[in-house]
Amino acid sequence: MRIRRPRLPRTRTGRRRLVQGVMAGCVLALLPVTWLYVSTAGRLRTVADVPRTDVAVVFGAGLWAGEPSPYLANRLNAAARLYEAGRVRVVLVTGDNSRDDYDEPDAMRAYLTAHGVPAGRVVTDYAGFDTWDSCVRAKKIFGVDRAVLISQGFHIRRAVALCEAAGVTSYGVGVDAKHDVTWYYGGTREILAAGKAALDAVFEPDPRFLGRREPGVADALAAADRPAG
Secondary structure, eight states: OOOOOOOOOSSHHHHHHHHHHHHHHHHHHHHHHHHHHHHTTTOEEOTTTSOOOSEEEEEOOOEETTEEOHHHHHHHHHHHHHHHTTSOSEEEEEOBOOBTTBOHHHHHHHHHHHTTOOGGGEEEETBOOSHHHHHHHHHHTTOOSEEEEEEEHHHHHHHHHHHHHTTOEEEEEEEOOOOSHHHHHHHHHHHHHHHHHHHHHHHOOOOSOOOSOOOHHHHHHHHHHSOOO
């Protein structure tokens, strides 16, 4: 069976329309990325200059043999530094626990407590299956109205844009990452993920799992307000 190769239009008008169609497709493909950059203008900070905020949100980034991957460890290190500097009082870790043998949030909690964050200041969200779910759950389940978001630079704009769309006033801290294969894959993936992010922001779908409101963040903040002793 012979496969016919596509033929270019033979007329000048046909070729012009083809070029116009390709250009229009490129513009449409880049619109979501443009939205991410415009909607997050002025919202990105560093660990040193991010506004003081009650809650930091750390997004999951995979486990290696049950321990945070290097990318996730970098996010958690930034959260620990923010807590140590007094810029945040509670850390909400959100990730995937859809299987018994895979538990991002508890691995994140263990890492933070091993790096100086008291266990009572770490709140776990076990149903942060993607960025939109994590943002909506931060707002609707944990009652977070304002937060510092922590992720890699290639992901942080999408996180800020989606949390803003979910009703969480957000500042983003993009942590450093080695420009390895994972980094390039993540950056390329973000171009495609921007389209889904735009749809999520417009249509506001329910998360895969919502559930009942949880008092974890409020309880942790209340405990932080109590005098030591």
